[in-house]
Amino acid sequence: xxxxxxxxxxxxxxxxxxxxxxxxxxxxxxxxxxxxxxxxxxxxxxxxxxxxxxxxxxxxxxxxxxxxxxxxxxxxxxxxxxxxxxxxxxxxxxxxxxxxxxxxxxxxxxxxxxxxxxxxxxxxxxxxxxxxxxxxxxxxxxxxxxxxxxxxxxxxxxxxxxxxxxxxxxxxxxxxxxxxxxxxxxxxxxxxxxxxxxxxxxxxxxxxxxxxxxxxxxxxxxxxxxxxxxxxxxxxxxxxxx
Numbered sequence: 001x002x003x004x005x006x007x008x009x010x011x012x013x014x015x016x017x018x019x020x021x022x023x024x025x026x027x028x029x030x031x032x033x034x035x036x037x038x039x040x041x042x043x044x045x046x047x048x049x050x051x052x053x054x055x056x057x058x059x060x061x062x063x064x065x066x067x068x069x070x071x072x073x074x075x076x077x078x079x080x081x082x083x084x085x086x087x088x089x090x091x092x093x094x095x096x097x098x099x100x101x102x103x104x105x106x107x108x109x110x111x112x113x114x115x116x117x118x119x120x121x122x123x124x125x126x127x128x129x130x131x132x133x134x135x136x137x138x139x140x141x142x143x144x145x146x147x148x149x150x151x152x153x154x155x156x157x158x159x160x161x162x163x164x165x166x167x168x169x170x171x172x173x174x175x176x177x178x179x180x181x182x183x184x185x186x187x188x189x190x191x192x193x194x195x196x197x198x199x200x201x202x203x204x205x206x207x208x209x210x211x212x213x214x215x216x217x218x219x220x221x222x223x224x225x226x227x228x229x230x231x232x233x234x235x236x237x238x239x240x241x242x
Contacts, residue, residue: 028062029124032117047114055113056106060099062120063148064090066140070157075170076177082169089165101149116143164198171201174208179217187220199229199236 025033035054047055068087077083096103106113120143123135144150160166171192179185191200203225207216219225 025124026062026065028058028065029120031058032062032121036114036117036121047110052106052110052113055117056103059113059116059120060102063140063143064094066136067094067157067160070153071161071166071170074157075173077170077173079173082173085169086166089163089169090160093160093163099148102147105147112147116147119143162202164201167198167205168192168201171204171208175204178208178213184217188216191220191225195229197233199232200225203228203232 032055035051035058065087068083068090071086072078072083077086119139123139124132126132126135141153144153144156150156161170172189175185175188179188188204192204195201204216207213207219219228
């Protein structure tokens with residue numbers, strides 16, 4: 001049984017219909033809706049193990065999707081391809097080890113995942129677009145703190161942004177956005193195409209985060225970027241004990 005602190009009233013058939021039809025409702029959330037349909041009309045029935053597993057997977061997927069959307073929002077990314085790359089990278093990085101605490105809590109109290117799914121569905125289907133963003137920005141950090149024991153979401157996001165695949169996606173987006181001269185942008189892309197270890201990507205990101213595009217262009221045009229990349233490589237080797 002759910003504790004009074006975590007219990008959330010079952011969702012009505014009308015609310016489920018609105019959630020299923022919502023344009024901005026996540027596909028993960030829509031899957032939660034399909035899983036809850038029928039059961040919510042008779043909430044005394046215990047969910048099957050299969051239904052619980054589906055809900056667990058969809059909740060985890062929605063949490064990862066929120067992280068991906070937060071990164072996209074921070075860097076003003078709106079294209080689907082970049083978002084998909086970031087989400088896929090997060091799925092690879094945050095393995096079962098990250099979700100172990102959540103899964104343990106669900107094993108101890110299976111109805112917990114029902115409460116979380118209901119909260120997500122309600123938050124995503126109420127209010128206008130502005131309210132939606134504010135609501136999700138309140139809900140998901142709270143869920144991360146309480147059920148995933150992730151106390152500092154900003155630190156987690158910064159760590160994820162430094163992943164090689166995600167960082168490269170962000171750098172390519174920023175170059176496309178900020179470098180209007182085609183020849184200059186191509187020179188920068190040529191340097192990135194030559195690398196295999198992510199060092200140049202990290203170097204470019206440092207310049208871009210400092211809003212120092214002129215410095216980055218000068219470094220590439222002068223060839224100084226090679227020396228800077230070597231210095232970063234040496235520091236990494238020291239840190240790794242090489």
